[in-house]
Amino acid sequence: MGGAGDIAAIAARAPVIPVLTIETPETAVPLARALVKGGLPVLEITLRTQVALEALRTIVAEVPDAIVGAGTVLNPAQLDLVQRAGARFAVSPGCTESLARAARSSGLPFLPGVQTVSEAMALAELGFDVLKFFPADAAGGLTWIKAIGAPLADLRFCPTGGITAETAPAYLALANVACVGGSWVAPRVAVATGDWQSVERLAATASKLKRR
Numbered sequence: 001m002g003g004a005g006d007i008a009a010i011a012a013r014a015p016v017i018p019v020l021t022i023e024t025p026e027t028a029v030p031l032a033r034a035l036v037k038g039g040l041p042v043l044e045i046t047l048r049t050q051v052a053l054e055a056l057r058t059i060v061a062e063v064p065d066a067i068v069g070a071g072t073v074l075n076p077a078q079l080d081l082v083q084r085a086g087a088r089f090a091v092s093p094g095c096t097e098s099l100a101r102a103a104r105s106s107g108l109p110f111l112p113g114v115q116t117v118s119e120a121m122a123l124a125e126l127g128f129d130v131l132k133f134f135p136a137d138a139a140g141g142l143t144w145i146k147a148i149g150a151p152l153a154d155l156r157f158c159p160t161g162g163i164t165a166e167t168a169p170a171y172l173a174l175a176n177v178a179c180v181g182g183s184w185v186a187p188r189v190a191v192a193t194g195d196w197q198s199v200e201r202l203a204a205t206a207s208k209l210k211r212r
Contacts, residue, residue: 020046
């Protein structure tokens, strides 16, 4: 499916995609290993820090069981950069026509962000049928996802933004939710202190969440 690649298969690997903002390179590999060991192999490294690309490359090289993608990809140049760094998929908080077309041309599985029905329809026309709903909590949350289930019956969503361990099950119970994205499985304090056992426990709990 063009630039959408096989994002549906990636989304199907686990109910939760950890959204990781990595501040220090040395935490990248043990964090990834803990998440994968806990049952969450699909990891989104956000391009929000200066070490994000280095962290992505290192995890790709040293954690072969991880399916490493890049988040906060905002333009075609960044898309090319993360693909050359070894990312196996890319995620955007929103989407422009140029970014969507670049994703189609690249062949890299791509999860574009939407917040409205019109945005979802426009991306569906370009061949993308799995979309990130962001910021989920602020943009209507469960109410929005439920409301668009019938009119946009061919689309599935990965809600991200404000999702917690407490709210994730309600999203995953919906037929049009493929998975959710969240940072709760990698708490900032646990990462900073190297408490990888806590990260692994949180990942293990998240990996067992049921999808419809």
